[in-house]
Amino acid sequence: MMKIQLFILIFSLFAGLNGEQEKTILFLGDSLTNGDGVAKELAFPALVGNKIKGVNAINQGRSGWATSSYLRRWSEVEQELPKNADMIFIQLGANDLRIDGYSDKTVEQCMLNMEEILKRIEKIFPDAEIVLMSSTKIDYTQMNEDIQKANFGKHSNEYINNIGKKYKKLGKTKGYGFIDLHSKIPLHSTHDGAHMSEEGHKKMARVIINYLKNN
Numbered sequence: 001m002m003k004i005q006l007f008i009l010i011f012s013l014f015a016g017l018n019g020e021q022e023k024t025i026l027f028l029g030d031s032l033t034n035g036d037g038v039a040k041e042l043a044f045p046a047l048v049g050n051k052i053k054g055v056n057a058i059n060q061g062r063s064g065w066a067t068s069s070y071l072r073r074w075s076e077v078e079q080e081l082p083k084n085a086d087m088i089f090i091q092l093g094a095n096d097l098r099i100d101g102y103s104d105k106t107v108e109q110c111m112l113n114m115e116e117i118l119k120r121i122e123k124i125f126p127d128a129e130i131v132l133m134s135s136t137k138i139d140y141t142q143m144n145e146d147i148q149k150a151n152f153g154k155h156s157n158e159y160i161n162n163i164g165k166k167y168k169k170l171g172k173t174k175g176y177g178f179i180d181l182h183s184k185i186p187l188h189s190t191h192d193g194a195h196m197s198e199e200g201h202k203k204m205a206r207v208i209i210n211y212l213k214n215n
Contacts, residue, residue, distance in 0.1 A: 022056040024082055025049065026128075028070075028121075029091035032135060034061030037195045044196070045089075047205035052212075058082055066095035067113035074120065085125045089208070090117070091133040091181070093163040094194070098150050102159050111166035118174070131177035131211070134164025136185045136196065136204070143193030152194055157182070179211050 027033050027045040035043025040059065049057025060080060062069070070077055070092070096110040118130065138147070140154040164182045171178035184207045189200030196204060 022054055023086045024056045024058060024084055025052075026058050026082060026085040026088045027060060027091075028077075028088065029061040029133075030065050030095050030135075031061065031063035031195060032094070033059065033089075033091050034063050035059070035196070035201065036063055037191050038198050038201060042198050042201055044201040044204040044208065047201060048208050051205070051209055058085075061091075064095060065092070066099050067092050067110050067117060068096065068099070070117050071113055078120075078124070081124060085128050087129045087131070088121060088125065089131045089133055089179075090114075090121075091135060092117075093167075094135040094138075094152070094156070094160055096163070097156060097159050098152065102155060104162075107159060107162045107166060110163050111170060114167065115170065118170075118176070129177070131179060132167040132171050133179045134167060134182040135160050136181045136189070136200075137187050139187050139190045139193045141193075142188065142190060147193040150194075177211070177215060179207060181207065 025045075025048065033043070033045065035045075040046060043059060043061075045057050045059040045061075049055050060077075065073075092114065093110055096106055096113075100106040100109065114132070121128070121130065137160070138152045138154070138156040140152075140156075143152065161182050164180055168178045168180065170176065181204065185196075185200065185203055189196055189203055191197040191200075
């Protein structure tokens with residue numbers, strides 16, 4: 001696979017040669033990717049797209065979805081995928097814990113589900129660069145009632161971090177990129193304890209753009 005730094009250069013060259021010719025970055029994930037609680041144009045996928053010339057950033061975050069949701073409803077996912085994608089960022093995992101419980105078994109199953117998702121994605125977009133991302137921390141100091149009822153809390157962060165470690169290992173094995181949002185995004189970046197505030201989305205966008213510049 002091409003180096004991401006070269007990838008950005010190609011974006012710029014295409015934009016310079018033909019203003020109508022764009023490269024596509026696809027973002028798959030849950031409510032964190034979707035940008036629940038902020039305007040769509042202020043969610044991190046849109047912010048990343050706006051910073052790179054010649055890029056069409058597509059946000060297909062799905063609120064409440066776990067890795068198992070993607071597999072169970074794959075026909076729906078497939079129908080909504082763009083015709084092409086040059087780079088794909090995938091952020092999932094927190095809802096696996098909410099749905100299936102906090103255990104090592106859930107963490108392991110989340111990783112196995114992600115492997116299957118990636119097989120399906122690669123079959124559709126064989127030339128796309130893929131980057132896995134961990135979920136961000138749950139801010140247990142600022143949780144609203146809905147986040148508490150969803151069984152998120154201080155206990156969530158250990159397991160979210162463990163899922164991220166599984167993704168990192170998978171990335172090394174399979175040649176995918178990895179961004180550890182769990183460690184890179186500060187705790188107090190949400191508007192409800194789980195979903196990013198406008199400032200939180202800016203922080204996420206900066207982390208992703210820095211990754212693109214440095215890898």
